[in-house]
Amino acid sequence: MPGQIALVGGDEFRRGCEDMDREIMRASGKDPAKVVVVPTAAVTGPAKAANDGATHFGALGGDASQLMLLERSHAEDANFFGAASLADVVYFTGGSPEHLLETIQGSPFFSALMELVDEGGVLAGSSAGAMALGSMIRRPRAGGWVESLGVVADVAVLPHHEKRDQVETSKELQASAPIGLTFLGIDARTGVLGLPDNWRVVGSGRVTVYQGSEWQIFNSGDQLPTGF
Numbered sequence: 618m619p620g621q622i623a624l625v626g627g628d629e630f631r632r633g634c635e636d637m638d639r640e641i642m643r644a645s646g647k648d649p650a651k652v653v654v655v656p657t658a659a660v661t662g663p664a665k666a667a668n669d670g671a672t673h674f675g676a677l678g679g680d681a682s683q684l685m686l687l688e689r690s691h692a693e694d695a696n697f698f699g700a701a702s703l704a705d706v707v708y709f710t711g712g713s714p715e716h717l718l719e720t721i722q723g724s725p726f727f728s729a730l731m732e733l734v735d736e737g738g739v740l741a742g743s744s745a746g747a748m749a750l751g752s753m754i755r756r757p758r759a760g761g762w763v764e765s766l767g768v769v770a771d772v773a774v775l776p777h778h779e780k781r782d783q784v785e786t787s788k789e790l791q792a793s794a795p796i797g798l799t800f801l802g803i804d805a806r807t808g809v810l811g812l813p814d815n816w817r818v819v820g821s822g823r824v825t826v827y828q829g830s831e832w833q834i835f836n837s838g839d840q841l842p843t844g845f
Contacts, residue, residue, distance in 0.1 A: 620734040623741035623810045626803030627777045630673035633806040637820035642679050645705035645739045652679040653704040657720050658712030658745040666710040692724035702729045706739040709746030717749045744776040778802035787832050800827035816841040
């Protein structure tokens with residue numbers, strides 16, 4: 618049975634994330650869940666990010682560890698990342714989505730992650746980690762929107778969305794974003810968990826779904842609409 622994907626809006630491993638992260642571990646079907654925190658995106662402080670994540674999930678009852686996969690050579694060395702292949706949950710921290718993409722896109726590590734999900738594991742990402750799991754990310758310096766990992770097809774993640782106004786965001790997306798994408802505006806300490814056509818909101822905030830000129834707001838426990 619395929620596993621699940623968790624897209625989190627940011628502020629990972631902080632107070633207010635506990636119920637959401639228990640749900641993420643529960644989605645693996647394992648107790649305790651083996652959680653591997655991967656701080657690839659956290660270019661300015663990967664050791665702290667990894668330690669914060671492992672400590673957080675450990676306090677919630679997980680069997681938590683960290684994988685310091687920080688450069689491309691790590692993602693190409695199966696001996697280096699092998700432990701993550703045995704995880705029940707792999708969780709990418711926030712930071713730089715560009716560095717995360719450059720490090721793992723098209724790598725043996727990424728292939729191993731896809732196998733993990735196919736076999737029932739959970740793949741999670743927060744902020745930059747969530748952005749990378751979508752199909753495109755907004756990078757103005759790169760000419761607007763660029764392709765991402767595509768784990769979730771036809772979806773782009775807008776993290777830390779509690780800081781944004783829905784009306785203004787909708788106008789911006791209609792003016793500059795690629796046609797045909799669904800945009801998930803995800804508040805910090807909030808996520809969507811599941812698979813396409815079966816997403817539900819977890820955490821303490823809200824998720825705004827933008828499609829074309831329309832947008833809808835969903836709260837914790839809500840199912841997102843199908844068909845995107």
